[in-house]
Amino acid sequence: MADLVIRPFAPSDSDGVWDMLQPVFSAGETYAIDPAISREGALAYWLTGHEVFVVEEEGVFLGTYFLCPNQKGGGSHVCNCGFVTAQAATGKGVARRMLAHSLEAAPQRGFRAMQFNFVVSTNSRAVAIWQSHGFDIVGRLPGAFKHPVHGYVDALVMYRDLTGPAPEAK
Template sequence: MSTNDESRQVPWLIREATGEDWPGIWQIVEPVVRAGETFAWDRDTTEDQARAKWFQSPPGRTFVAVGTGELDGVVLGTGEMHPNQRGGGSHVANAGYMVRAGQGGRGLARALCAYSLEAARTAGFRAMQFNAVVETNTRAVAAWQAMGFEVLATTPEAFNHPSQGYVGLHVMYRRL
């Protein structure tokens, strides 16, 4: 399933991830986690810990954007979606996305988001919420707002950015 503008050639295919995709996913996840700029994960997260956290069991899902053409078969981006809470909060989805270095600015994160929104809708979720969007990650904030999310609140100084110090975390939400 592709969610890009149909008027141009789509350079990727988004599909459910398999165990065989993990090496390509780890090539994306590791530098993002080590940088510590956009995800509130421990910067020393091990590969095994990351795999356990990223691969979601049902009703959660993990997916990849795999290149076509010149980058045929290369994992260019990945996402995961799961219930935001258990029990009475399980009707709201949560998701996260990471894109391979050098692939940003091409609409890939938005395509991953659109894929997860459709998957969440199909699975019966009523809304999607992002609990911790780093306010200095302005490209992501703008992308999610363009996808219909609104900033409900910002927790001041909730994220210790490695170069900008304590910055806020946005809670972002949209109905499905």
């Protein structure tokens, strides 16, 4: 993955982003999104009010993520992100690269912390990646997510301060 490029979303990327979002959203295992969401609805959700990036290698889309304020006003110094990896790129370090990119981009935009509001507890790969990059589980919402396979599972709130020295990735 030496030729991996992370760049801002361009309108011409819509088809590639949809191709990554559709299987993740329709699976209903990691995002609290209607699995039957339309293409237009999914793209509106992903693009509206977010700074969006795409990850590609030799023109092939491998992932996408967004960065935005978690709240308005007094909470706007804390950012939030959403990450999706293309199915063919799962397990190849794309999520780690997107997270590293977001951890560099966020302070450049004035964010002092990053918070993930609703990490599905059964998404163990994501939880492990976030924890290995210094995120703490600061809240647990019991049974807050209805997983299509596991039933009602917890959602986690994960947080990392961005103002001090970066913790070493584990």
